[in-house]
Amino acid sequence: MHEESDAGALVPAVLQHDEAASRELVRRLHPLVAKLVRSHRPRRAAEEDLCQMIFIKIFQKLPQFSGKVPLEHWVSRVAINTCLNQIQSEKVRPELRYADLSEEEAAVVQNLAATPDELAPGLSLASRDLVEHLLAALKPRERLVIDLFYLQELSMAEIQERTGWNVPLVKVRAFRARQKMREQLARITARGTR
Amino acid sequence: MKNRSASIDRLLRSAAAAPAEPIPAMPFGFDTRVLAQWRATWPNDPATVIRLLRRVMFLALALIVLASAGAYRELHQGDEPFGNEYAIADSAIGGVMDQ
Numbered sequence: 001m002h003e004e005s006d007a008g009a010l011v012p013a014v015l016q017h018d019e020a021a022s023r024e025l026v027r028r029l030h031p032l033v034a035k036l037v038r039s040h041r042p043r044r045a046a047e048e049d050l051c052q053m054i055f056i057k058i059f060q061k062l063p064q065f066s067g068k069v070p071l072e073h074w075v076s077r078v079a080i081n082t083c084l085n086q087i088q089s090e091k092v093r094p095e096l097r098y099a100d101l102s103e104e105e106a107a108v109v110q111n112l113a114a115t116p117d118e119l120a121p122g123l124s125l126a127s128r129d130l131v132e133h134l135l136a137a138l139k140p141r142e143r144l145v146i147d148l149f150y151l152q153e154l155s156m157a158e159i160q161e162r163t164g165w166n167v168p169l170v171k172v173r174a175f176r177a178r179q180k181m182r183e184q185l186a187r188i189t190a191r192g193t194r
Numbered sequence: 195m196k197n198r199s200a201s202i203d204r205l206l207r208s209a210a211a212a213p214a215e216p217i218p219a220m221p222f223g224f225d226t227r228v229l230a231q232w233r234a235t236w237p238n239d240p241a242t243v244i245r246l247l248r249r250v251m252f253l254a255l256a257l258i259v260l261a262s263a264g265a266y267r268e269l270h271q272g273d274e275p276f277g278n279e280y281a282i283a284d285s286a287i288g289g290v291m292d293q
Contacts, residue, residue, distance in 0.1 A: 017241060019229065026225040034217045048221055052228055059232040108208070112201040119208035127208035150206040182202040189201070 008071035014062060026055060032072055033058075033079050039147055040083035050086065054079045069161070076162050080144065087140035096133045096184060098191040105130040113189045134181045142177035149174050 007028045013021035030051070037050045058078055065074055101109065104126035111119055119127060131151070135143045148159045149170070156167045163170070236242055 022229055022232075023225045026228055027220060030220040030224070031217050034220075038215060038217065047218070048224070052224070052231070055228040056231050056235070059228070060235060108205065112205060116200060116204075118204055121211065124208050124212040127205055128212035131205060131209040146206075151210050153210055178202060178206075185202055185205065 008067065011062060011065060011067070011071065014059070022059070029055075029058070029072075029075055032075060036076060036079040037083065039152070040080060040087070040144060050083065053086075054082045057082055073161055077164060080162060084140045084144060087143070095137055096188060098188050100133070101188070102126070102129065105133070109185075109189055112185070131181075134184055137184060138177055138180055141173055142180065145170060145173040146177045146181065150178075 007025055010021045010025045010028075014025055033051050033054050034047070037047050037054070041047060041050055058075055061078060065071065098106070098109070104123070108119065108123050108126045108130050111123065128151075131146075135146060138146070144163065145159070148154045148162065149156075154162070156170055159165070159170050160167055165173070
């Protein structure tokens with residue numbers, strides 16, 4: 001974390017095309033970019049290819065970095081926008097069917113329908129998989145807001161910082177996305193409990 | 195309706211509690227690939243052109259110095275002017291051939 005926060009100090013040298021500084025910048029920012037790609041990657045893109053694409057964009061746009069915000073925030077925004085554009089290029093958003101669920105995911109659906117209690121901690125991974133399936137049917141921006149707000153549990157201010165959207169827009173997108181997921185889950189639950 | 199809404203919230207809470215997947219280490223040669231691709235996008239970068247011109251200039255300067263040193267040595271070598279019989283013979287033969 002300390003290393004990441006120092007990454008901004010390398011920018012002037014990188015802008016002078018200093019090779020060692022450029023390599024060091026890639027090394028320090030890779031964990032952050034890889035984490036963002038893991039959270040927001042499109043289904044058909046390879047993680048490494050997407051990371052590479054993001055880094056090239058970062059280097060190309062680096063002269064535009066004003067230094068008013070931490071470098072990591074600026075990099076996050078570039079990475080997220082690149083992922084969103086990639087997801088947008090994947091036009092097909094298939095609807096999830098009960099038959100597509102794994103055994104564990106089906107158990108989560110059954111559990112949600114059977115009891116109003118919180119899900120057991122042992123089901124959290126299956127829940128995450130089920131949520132990812134539900135997210136795949138949403139628009140890229142809706143997917144992003146659900147991930148940032150509900151899964152990463154970021155505050156509105158943090159989401160605003162990372163996406164550049166204002167707070168009312170974040171709230172509206174989160175509400176709509178959650179509603180779509182809720183309807184989809186209800187359809188799956190209805191089929192699964194018939 | 196309320197129950198359905200609660201279901202999605204419980205599902206999201208449970209998903210948020212899932213342990214984060216480990217972040218993969220940077221693949222070998224990744225930085226080299228990124229920098230190579232970045233460099234490929236610099237066609238009109240003035241800094242690159244200046245660096246190239248500077249290298250060419252140093253190389254040319256080094257050649258001039260070497261050539262000058264060689265010529266100076268040639269001029270001041272031995273008693274005979276141009277001191278190289280081969281050069282004189284070559285020049286003479288060249289003159290005959292031209293005629």
